Amino acid sequence: MSDRSLLDLQNWSPKDLEQLFFQIDHEPKETAEKFSGSKKTAALIFLEPSTRTRLSFELACAKENIDRILLDAGGGSSLEKGETLEDTFLNVAAMKPDLLIVRVPEQFPLKEITEELGIPTLNGGWGKRAHPTQALLDIATIYKEKNINFSKFNKLKLLFTGDVLHSRVFSSHQELAKILGYEIGVACPEQLKVPGTKYFTKLSEGLQWADVVMALRTQKERHDGKKIQDSDINDYQLNSESLKKLSKDALILHPGPVNWGTELSINVVNDSRNKILKQVEMGVTIRRLLVRRALAGKL
Numbered sequence: 001m002s003d004r005s006l007l008d009l010q011n012w013s014p015k016d017l018e019q020l021f022f023q024i025d026h027e028p029k030e031t032a033e034k035f036s037g038s039k040k041t042a043a044l045i046f047l048e049p050s051t052r053t054r055l056s057f058e059l060a061c062a063k064e065n066i067d068r069i070l071l072d073a074g075g076g077s078s079l080e081k082g083e084t085l086e087d088t089f090l091n092v093a094a095m096k097p098d099l100l101i102v103r104v105p106e107q108f109p110l111k112e113i114t115e116e117l118g119i120p121t122l123n124g125g126w127g128k129r130a131h132p133t134q135a136l137l138d139i140a141t142i143y144k145e146k147n148i149n150f151s152k153f154n155k156l157k158l159l160f161t162g163d164v165l166h167s168r169v170f171s172s173h174q175e176l177a178k179i180l181g182y183e184i185g186v187a188c189p190e191q192l193k194v195p196g197t198k199y200f201t202k203l204s205e206g207l208q209w210a211d212v213v214m215a216l217r218t219q220k221e222r223h224d225g226k227k228i229q230d231s232d233i234n235d236y237q238l239n240s241e242s243l244k245k246l247s248k249d250a251l252i253l254h255p256g257p258v259n260w261g262t263e264l265s266i267n268v269v270n271d272s273r274n275k276i277l278k279q280v281e282m283g284v285t286i287r288r289l290l291v292r293r294a295l296a297g298k299l
């Protein structure tokens with residue numbers, strides 16, 4: 001594993017994950033780690049919209065006593081005057097932050113820029129390539145909510161429903177599943193499946209198979225003109241009828257944001273298996289640990 005940045009999970013090992021899970025269980029709540037020398041600063045560069053990732057990273061930094069500066073593509077930056085994304089990164093880096101936390105589009109050369117800048121960088125979403133902190137918080141939520149022993153993850157069956165093809169969360173789970181050994185299945189319209197993945201044409205069969213189901217949003221912003229309507233995924237909606245096939249001790253997850261009435265019906269809110277807000281809560285813990293590790297050069 002790189003000791004500076006987290007762009008994806010390709011170089012992580014089972015031992016790295018076991019250490020992270022150990023930290024979740026023994027999270028020191030009382031104080032932020034005291035970094036030697038002056039106070040640290042994290043620069044958040046979010047070039048796509050975000051609620052959970054951005055705010056949980058901000059809160060994680062606050063809990064670690066780290067100053068934050070934020071560039072949000074939502075408005076007010078010189079991107080609106082035609083400055084390139086690459087120049088934006090170079091200029092933020094010139095202010096010498098100790099850490100970058102970024103969300104960037106698919107075509108952005110994140111690996112190259114990270115190497116060029118030499119500043120520890122945490123990926124908060126990179127097109128549909130990777131969203132490693134989301135996959136880590138998902139699996140940490142499963143670990144806590146199902147009380148699975150670390151060595152038993154190879155028995156876990158995780159079903160994805162919805163727009164699998166355009167999901168960076170799914171991409172990161174493919175990497176993480178190789179390390180932890182859990183099995184991935186997908187139940188979605190034919191045109192949204194990922195080649196080489198266990199596929200269920202019928203949602204009911206996938207739900208009977210799964211220990212955990214993760215619904216995904218229809219990601220219209222990545223469809224590049226493809227005709228995929230919400231109605232195409234109606235057959236795969238998690239609702240009170242379809243969820244009768246899911247085991248009583250299974251979990252229902254979603255990385256957010258949820259389009260209620262599309263991939264999930266509103267009555268899932270009251271299903272005792274729904275742990276979506278537990279994922280959000282775990283996001284702060286995981287990101288706090290990752291921020292701490294990045295600044296210590298021990299990712």
Ligand code: CP
Binds near residue numbers: 050257
């Ligand atoms: N899951 C996730 O990345 O949510 P946000 O887009 O709100 O950050």
